[in-house]
Amino acid sequence: MSYRRTKRDRVLVxxxxxxxxxxxxxxxxxxxxxxxxxxxxxxxxxVFADFKPDVVLLDLMLPGLxxxxxxxxxxxxxxxxxxxxxxxxxTLDVVRGLEAGADDYxxxxxxxxxxxxxxxxxxxxxxxxxxxxxxxxxxLDPAGHTVTRKxxxxxxxPLEFDLLACLLGTPEQVFTRELLxxxxxxxxxxxxxxxxxxxxxxLRSKIEDDAENPEVIRTVRGVGYQAINPSP
Amino acid sequence: MRGIARLWRRSIxxxxxTSTVLLSVLxxxxxxxxxxxDVASGLADSRRVAAISEARSGFEYAQAQLDxxxxxxxxxxxxxxxxxxxxxxxxRAGRQTYELVLQGPLVDTGSAVPVRSSxxxxxxxxxxxxxxxxxxxxxxxxxxxxLSVLGTSGxxxxxVVGSRLRSPGTGDTYAMYYxxxxxxxxxxxxxxRNALLLGGFAMVLMIxxxxxxVSRQVxxxxxxxxxxxxxxxxxxxxxxxxxxxxxxxxxxxxxxNQMAVSLQSQIRRLENLSRLQQRFVSDVSHExxxxxxxxxxxxxxxxxxxxxxxxxxxxxxxxxxHELDRFExxxxxxxxxxxxxxxxxxxxxxxxxLAAVARQAARDPVLVRAGIRVRLxxxxxxxxxxxxxxxxxxxxxxxxSNAAAYSGSPRLEIEVRQNExxxxxxxxxxxxxxxxxxNLRVFDRFWRADPARSQGGTGLGLAIARxxxxxxxxxxxxxxxxxxxxxxxxxxxxxxxxxxxxxxLSVFA
Numbered sequence: 001m002s003y004r005r006t007k008r009d010r011v012l013v014x015x016x017x018x019x020x021x022x023x024x025x026x027x028x029x030x031x032x033x034x035x036x037x038x039x040x041x042x043x044x045x046x047v048f049a050d051f052k053p054d055v056v057l058l059d060l061m062l063p064g065l066x067x068x069x070x071x072x073x074x075x076x077x078x079x080x081x082x083x084x085x086x087x088x089x090x091t092l093d094v095v096r097g098l099e100a101g102a103d104d105y106x107x108x109x110x111x112x113x114x115x116x117x118x119x120x121x122x123x124x125x126x127x128x129x130x131x132x133x134x135x136x137x138x139x140l141d142p143a144g145h146t147v148t149r150k151x152x153x154x155x156x157x158p159l160e161f162d163l164l165a166c167l168l169g170t171p172e173q174v175f176t177r178e179l180l181x182x183x184x185x186x187x188x189x190x191x192x193x194x195x196x197x198x199x200x201x202x203l204r205s206k207i208e209d210d211a212e213n214p215e216v217i218r219t220v221r222g223v224g225y226q227a228i229n230p231s232p
Numbered sequence: 233m234r235g236i237a238r239l240w241r242r243s244i245x246x247x248x249x250t251s252t253v254l255l256s257v258l259x260x261x262x263x264x265x266x267x268x269x270d271v272a273s274g275l276a277d278s279r280r281v282a283a284i285s286e287a288r289s290g291f292e293y294a295q296a297q298l299d300x301x302x303x304x305x306x307x308x309x310x311x312x313x314x315x316x317x318x319x320x321x322x323x324r325a326g327r328q329t330y331e332l333v334l335q336g337p338l339v340d341t342g343s344a345v346p347v348r349s350s351x352x353x354x355x356x357x358x359x360x361x362x363x364x365x366x367x368x369x370x371x372x373x374x375x376x377x378x379l380s381v382l383g384t385s386g387x388x389x390x391x392v393v394g395s396r397l398r399s400p401g402t403g404d405t406y407a408m409y410y411x412x413x414x415x416x417x418x419x420x421x422x423x424x425r426n427a428l429l430l431g432g433f434a435m436v437l438m439i440x441x442x443x444x445x446v447s448r449q450v451x452x453x454x455x456x457x458x459x460x461x462x463x464x465x466x467x468x469x470x471x472x473x474x475x476x477x478x479x480x481x482x483x484x485x486x487x488x489n490q491m492a493v494s495l496q497s498q499i500r501r502l503e504n505l506s507r508l509q510q511r512f513v514s515d516v517s518h519e520x521x522x523x524x525x526x527x528x529x530x531x532x533x534x535x536x537x538x539x540x541x542x543x544x545x546x547x548x549x550x551x552x553x554h555e556l557d558r559f560e561x562x563x564x565x566x567x568x569x570x571x572x573x574x575x576x577x578x579x580x581x582x583x584x585x586l587a588a589v590a591r592q593a594a595r596d597p598v599l600v601r602a603g604i605r606v607r608l609x610x611x612x613x614x615x616x617x618x619x620x621x622x623x624x625x626x627x628x629x630x631x632x633s634n635a636a637a638y639s640g641s642p643r644l645e646i647e648v649r650q651n652e653x654x655x656x657x658x659x660x661x662x663x664x665x666x667x668x669x670x671n672l673r674v675f676d677r678f679w680r681a682d683p684a685r686s687q688g689g690t691g692l693g694l695a696i697a698r699x700x701x702x703x704x705x706x707x708x709x710x711x712x713x714x715x716x717x718x719x720x721x722x723x724x725x726x727x728x729x730x731x732x733x734x735x736x737l738s739v740f741a
Contacts, residue, residue: 020526027529061518087518109525109560112532193582193621222583222616 008034009123012053014044014070015085016063024057027112028119041065045073055122059085060097068100075101079157081122098198103159104185105195121186122159135168135229136216138207149207159184160203167217167227176224200225245447252443253436260432271424275417276376280391283330283412284374287393290320290332291372294408298399309402313348321350329412331379333358336406337399338367352382358392358409366394366407379411388415453481457488469496510574517567524563528556558690565692569677572699579703584619586655586724587611590646593628593659599644602636609647615655617724623700624724627708630693631659631720637689639663641717649735654706654726656735660719666712674710697722711738 011033015021021037028035038047042064048056056074060067071082084097084105094105106118133140137150145161147154156164162184167175175183177196185195204211217225239246294316301312313334321332333349362375372395379390394409453473460471469492473485535553538546571577587610594606635644641663648657666674673679675698678691694710701708704724712718723734 017522017526020522020529023526023529027533030533087521108521109528112529112536115529194580222585222614 008032009054010034010036010051011119012048012051012056013037014041014056014062014067015039015059016061017059020059024115027115031116031119033119041067041070044070045077048074048078053080055119056080056082057085057119058082058102060093061087068096071097071100071102075157079155081158083118083122095194095198098195099202101157103157103199117186124186133165133168135171135227138164138168138216140165140168147207154206156203156206159199160206163199163203164207167225171227171229174220174223174226180224245444245451248447249440249443253440256436256439257432260435264428264432268421268425268428272421275420276389276391276414279412279414279417280374280376283391283410284372284393286330286412287374287395287410288372290410291395291397291408293320294334295397298397298401298406301399301401309399309404313406317348317350329416331381331411331413333409333411334406335409336397337402337404338407353411354380354382356380357390357411358394362392362394362409363407366396366409367405370396377411379413388413389418390414450481453484457484460488460492464492464495469499506574509570510576513567513570513574513576520563524556524560528560531556562690562692565690565696568696569692569699572696572703577699577703579620579623581618582621583616584621584624586615586617586619586624586657587613587648589621589624589628590648590657592625593632593646596629596632598629598633598636604636604641605643607643607645609645611646611648615648615650617655617726619704619724620700623703624722627697627700627722628657628659630697631722633689634693634720635659635661635663639665639718647736650726651733651735652726654723654733654735656721656723658719658721658736658738660717660739662717665714665716666710666718667714671710671712671718675708707734709734709738711740713740716740 011028013021013024013028013035015024015037016039018039021039025035025037036047036051036053038044041062044065058067058071058074062070065073067084071084074080074082081104082102084094084102085108086093086097086105087108097105103122104118106115132142139148140161141147142165145158147156147161147164163180166180166183177193180196181192200217201211204214204217207216208214215228217227220226240250297312297316301309313336317332317334331350331353333347333353335345335347338345357377357379359375359377362373362377365373372393374391374393377390377392378387379392380387391412391414392409393412394407397406397408398404399406456473460473463471472492473488475482475485475489531549531552534541534549538549541549568577590608590611594608599606632644635641639661641661643662645660646657647660648655650656675694677695680691694708698708701722701724706722706724709721709723710718711721719738719740721734721736721738723736
């Protein structure tokens with residue numbers, strides 16, 4: 001665990017509801033974080049560039065540019081962790097948000113402790129690698145948080161890096177989705193398979209030759225995933 | 233045979249054509265028979281009239297011959313008679329339209345009467361009653377008979393005309409018979425009969441054809457209507473019947489189309505209503521959740537700092553937090569139910585091991601808090617089904633919290649069983665149990681077995697659990713007996729099939 005204690009972590013709250021935004025700020029500041037609020041989707045990139053947040057809390061329902069587009073915009077320039085706030089338990093919305101690049105989501109209404117836990121989990125790096133990890137033609141460098149494949153650097157978000165490090169750290173072990181949620185997302189979120197599924201799909205599209213027939217990370221039907229080392 | 237019976241039962245056309253043919257055969261036969269009878273009697277009558285007048289002139293000639301002959305010599309008499317017969321039959325020219333028989337002289341002695349005839353007439357060709365009438369009375373008599381000539385085969389109908397002749401010279405009496413053959417008339421009659429038979433047969437065929445055509449003309453629109461009605465039943469309301477003319481069929485088509493339009497508009501209205509309802513639920517969900525989130529966060533903040541408040545404010549903060557939690561639970565349950573009602577609930581299917589779900593359930597904090605011991609039965613072997621793990625978890629959690637809150641049982645049994653088609657998971661308690669009436673009502677919304685023992689739940693948990701089970705094509709059954717405990721059995725079909733008989737039969741069943 002490597003907390004960055006040098007300065008207060010910064011959270012950008014993107015929400016059009018003034019009361020909720022203020023309440024979020026109160027709770028986050030109470031936890032020793034620095035929070036800034038942006039209330040319109042159009043101005044997010046501006047504020048983002050100024051504030052340089054460590055985590056973004058993003059409401060999906062926004063006036064102006066909608067949440068999905070904001071998410072995509074941020075992701076196009078930065079790997080910063082994004083947590084969606086959604087009033088819709090509607091899974092389609094959640095999946096679309098995750099596919100747009102969000103790392104995690106919270107459904108309204110939520111508990112303060114839950115919110116803080118999620119934000120903290122995204123600020124924390126979960127992998128515990130000391131040495132660079134060589135896995136076939138994939139090389140993970142924990143110091144620089146970089147991954148290369150056949151010498152080419154891969155553009156992974158911190159969450160994808162952690163997910164890959166978790167699986168490759170103990171090859172052959174079968175990780176259930178619950179275990180991955182606990183290790184990578186940092187909390188127990190019973191049965192929220194779509195969170196793992198969406199990120200696994202995206203990770204595979206970056207590291208596998210053919211994401212439809214994965215060779216590095218295999219699916220174990222009814223159980224979870226396991227990493228297979230091609231050259232042990 | 234069964235095929236014919238089936239055709240008769242199912243096809244109006246077959247019935248119409250068959251009964252038309254049968255009836256027309258009957259009518260044509262009756263008409264033909266009457267016609268034939270009239271023709272036959274007409275032919276016979278005209279033949280008879282002609283025959284009688286011809287015979288009369290013959291009789292007059294013969295009588296004149298006899299009157300003229302004053303010979304008493306029997307030999308000469310015989311010659312005269314023979315000449316007479318010859319000359320009478322000589323006028324027939326080439327056409328043998330009649331035969332002549334002359335009997336006599338008639339004597340009462342009973343000895344054989346000499347007979348002269350123009351051909352070898354078979355005995356019996358002369359009807360006995362005619363012979364008697366002629367021999368006993370004077371005058372001309374006639375009868376119909378069958379003429380058969382010896383040496384030739386077959387009989388021909390004939391009209392026999394007879395009269396008594398007297399020879400004034402000798403005082404002898406003679407019986408003279410003309411046998412007019414009606415073979416020509418018979419031929420005509422045969423011709424007419426054959427024509428009638430052939431014509432009748434052709435007519436029946438044509439009537440059958442006409443019946444088939446007409447019934448088809450009437451039935452085709454009905455069949456079309458049936459096919460379209462079947463499509464309506466299948467949910468395709470775009471079909472319309474082709475309207476032509478203003479007859480009954482045209483009106484049927486018009487009414488049919490009106491019915492379709494009205495059904496379609498009703499369904500559209502209901503669909504719109506359902507869509508509006510879904511939309512409303514979704515909007516309410518969003519609009520309520522955002523302020524609720526703010527209020528809940530604020531109440532939590534206050535609750536966490538209640539130690540610093542005076543006692544009334546601290547208690548208020550506690551009440552605020554508890555009731556907000558309850559409010560949130562109620563809102564989320566209501567929204568879930570309205571999603572079920574609107575048909576908007578969707579499954580996220582995945583392979584789920586119900587045995588693992590049961591093992592996980594045994595460690596549920598609800599049970600730990602309530603101090604309930606759990607015994608797992610048959611949960612070692614995996615029991616896979618395609619299910620939405622979140623919904624399955626929610627069902628099991630609802631069953632557990634229900635048992636913890638209401639059963640008063642110190643222990644629970646969770647059992648998993650499977651058969652070829654489904655997997656069942658049962659949660660059994662040994663508490664207060666349920667009566668038969670309660671078994672039925674336990675899934676009703678807001679229903680509580682004992683209102684006084686309300687434990688702060690929403691009263692919607694089991695209703696939602698049942699909806700979740702139904703959404704999987706499965707079942708959730710409640711069993712119980714007062715004082716002995718109760719048992720809930722969740723059954724989920726393997727491979728998304730229909731609800732199968734549960735793999736677990738309740739001990740209370």
